Amino acid sequence: MTTRETGPQIVALGRCIEEGTPLGPFEGTVFSGFTAASGSGRIHAVADCPRLGKASSVRAVDFSLDASSLGRLCANWCCRWPLPDGGRWPVFLDALDAVSRLRLDEEEVREQLPDEAEIDEAVCAVAGRVSAGRG
Numbered sequence: 350m351t352t353r354e355t356g357p358q359i360v361a362l363g364r365c366i367e368e369g370t371p372l373g374p375f376e377g378t379v380f381s382g383f384t385a386a387s388g389s390g391r392i393h394a395v396a397d398c399p400r401l402g403k404a405s406s407v408r409a410v411d412f413s414l415d416a417s418s419l420g421r422l423c424a425n426w427c428c429r430w431p432l433p434d435g436g437r438w439p440v441f442l443d444a445l446d447a448v449s450r451l452r453l454d455e456e457e458v459r460e461q462l463p464d465e466a467e468i469d470e471a472v473c474a475v476a477g478r479v480s481a482g483r484g
């Protein structure tokens with residue numbers, strides 16, 4: 350449960366928004382972060398993230414949120430970004446949360462579906478029939 354206190358909501362974006370999630374109107378939102386001095390690798394919200402610890406030096410970067418930067422966000426819990434004002438972010442994140450819960454349900458369902466070997470077998474059977482048919 351999040352408490353609604355004054356000040357910006359701070360969110361571990363790298364955890365809340367899965368890579369490949371369509372960002373819609375939030376694409377292009379500018380955040381500040383930190384990367385290794387090379388500028389490659391993960392983008393962190395805090396300069397003292399343990400996962401950044403191995404980098405010899407750290408540099409501050411501004412980045413706009415899009416498919417490529419999303420894939421680089423650090424997923425460590427300590428890397429949390431303050432959300433911009435505007436009110437719609439909480440709705441977006443709530444929706445993602447709901448979707449990820451749906452996905453969990455799907456995973457439970459998937460357990461009852463045939464496993465890969467069974468699917469392969471079925472595919473081979475169908476393919477065999479098709480090529481036999483073309484003969």
Ligand SMILES: [Zn+2]
Nearest residue numbers: 393398423428
């Ligand atoms: Zn980090």
